[in-house]
Amino acid sequence: MASEDQVxxxxxxxxxxxxxxxxxxxxxxxxFEVVEENLRSKSELLLQTNxxxxxxxxxxxxxxxxxxxxxxxxxxxxxxxxxxxLPQTPYExxxxxxxxxxxxxxxxxxxxxxxxxxxxxxxxxRKDIVQQFETLEKGMIxxxxxxxxxxxxxxxxxxxxxxxxxxxxxxLGDLKFPDAQQCGRMHRxxxxxxxxxxxxASVPDSDWLxxxxxxxxxxxxxxxxxxxxxxxx
Amino acid sequence: xxxxxxxxxxxxxxGMRVPIALEEKxxxxxxxxxxxxxxxxxxxxxxxxxxxxxxxxIHNGQPICESLIILxxxxxxxxxxxxxPINPYDxxxxxxxxxxxxxxxxDSGFRIVWSKDKVEEGxxxxxxxxxxxxxxLKEMSAGGSLPFFGGKDxxxxxxxxxxxxxxxxxxxxxxxxxxxxxxxxxxxxxWVKRCMERDSVKKxxxxxxxxxxxxxxxxxxxxxx
Numbered sequence: 001m002a003s004e005d006q007v008x009x010x011x012x013x014x015x016x017x018x019x020x021x022x023x024x025x026x027x028x029x030x031x032f033e034v035v036e037e038n039l040r041s042k043s044e045l046l047l048q049t050n051x052x053x054x055x056x057x058x059x060x061x062x063x064x065x066x067x068x069x070x071x072x073x074x075x076x077x078x079x080x081x082x083x084x085x086l087p088q089t090p091y092e093x094x095x096x097x098x099x100x101x102x103x104x105x106x107x108x109x110x111x112x113x114x115x116x117x118x119x120x121x122x123x124x125x126r127k128d129i130v131q132q133f134e135t136l137e138k139g140m141i142x143x144x145x146x147x148x149x150x151x152x153x154x155x156x157x158x159x160x161x162x163x164x165x166x167x168x169x170x171x172l173g174d175l176k177f178p179d180a181q182q183c184g185r186m187h188r189x190x191x192x193x194x195x196x197x198x199x200x201a202s203v204p205d206s207d208w209l210x211x212x213x214x215x216x217x218x219x220x221x222x223x224x225x226x227x228x229x230x231x232x233x
Numbered sequence: 234x235x236x237x238x239x240x241x242x243x244x245x246x247x248g249m250r251v252p253i254a255l256e257e258k259x260x261x262x263x264x265x266x267x268x269x270x271x272x273x274x275x276x277x278x279x280x281x282x283x284x285x286x287x288x289x290x291i292h293n294g295q296p297i298c299e300s301l302i303i304l305x306x307x308x309x310x311x312x313x314x315x316x317x318p319i320n321p322y323d324x325x326x327x328x329x330x331x332x333x334x335x336x337x338x339x340d341s342g343f344r345i346v347w348s349k350d351k352v353e354e355g356x357x358x359x360x361x362x363x364x365x366x367x368x369x370l371k372e373m374s375a376g377g378s379l380p381f382f383g384g385k386d387x388x389x390x391x392x393x394x395x396x397x398x399x400x401x402x403x404x405x406x407x408x409x410x411x412x413x414x415x416x417x418x419x420x421x422x423x424w425v426k427r428c429m430e431r432d433s434v435k436k437x438x439x440x441x442x443x444x445x446x447x448x449x450x451x452x453x454x455x456x457x458x
Contacts, residue, residue: 052333052337052365064322066322066325066329067329068328068329068332070328070332071325071328071329071332072325074324074325074328075321075322075324075325078321078324079321090306090309090310091292091295091297091306091310093305093306093309094297094302094303094305094306097299097302097305098297098298098299098302101299101302102283135283139283
């Protein structure tokens, strides 16, 4: 790709999906501009370039925009192919996609429910998130430390939000994820991700996120007592 | 010698995508019809232990799950006559709209068929979602001058959406409304008729009446009150 590439990522800092997009770009060594959005007052740029969902993250590349985080991740993989975030064989690529999809639509969705929902839905989310953590443990392949083996793939990129969010999930859900004895592979994954420089550059500080998350939940309980269904705050 | 097996349900719009893609690629496969719980086969439960759902593609003993992921797998494992476009942006558009179909469009239909109190909002959302898809088709077919979502060629997004063609009759009957294809979605209307002439689609899609009868029976059995 030309060194004249203009790449912008519209996001809010706590967004798990934005963290994944940032990691994919950093992994590929792509320089990009971060545009922070205020979801209570969405910018014209956001509304124009994501008219269907009006959500972050949105990736802008040389005037074109792409939204929906897994679509963005596949685009990043294809627009900047090296270093690759997908294995070589069709079967392993399908595995990477399967787990990225599971992480997005199950695990991270449950995590967001821990933040945004109350009552019975919150109770269900507390139980689900631990079960899903265990499903991920069983899904990981070989010795790792990454999801599919020795190299990072879309599955790891999708799961990167767990690195800063883990403390928040535990606080919000008043729970403890299984420890290294019970889920050794997940904890080895966490350790490897925590020391990866591209990961460090792509996620906010865990304490900052915990504070932000608590504030958001407080805001929701005051302004949307039934819990928030869609969108961010 | 490739061994290809498909676990699916004849009436599932997600299930239909897989044999259509295999037919388009000229790949020989064995088809196994699956029942609902508690009669799901051991093979299904083993091959898709995470979701326990169809469709599943089993290729030389290895399972691939989730219909859109299966389509991409089929495109890569049999890499001639590509289903996805060539350049990254067009591929992103195709994936975006396929995801929209799975999240938004399917959900609006689901509310019409399976909810009691969300039918009207399901209908409203479906009409809005069809508006988006009409717009997408217009963009991707160069204003209607090309025949498919894939442009010149029947591709990934066409395969993702065409199974819904036999479900419109179900939505209209249960929702008690007519989807204004002629006046509001003329490109989609022409696209459906065009796709229905393809051998792969003719072979795989059930008749709308047969699908309706089956879904009405299921509703009778499973919906309370």
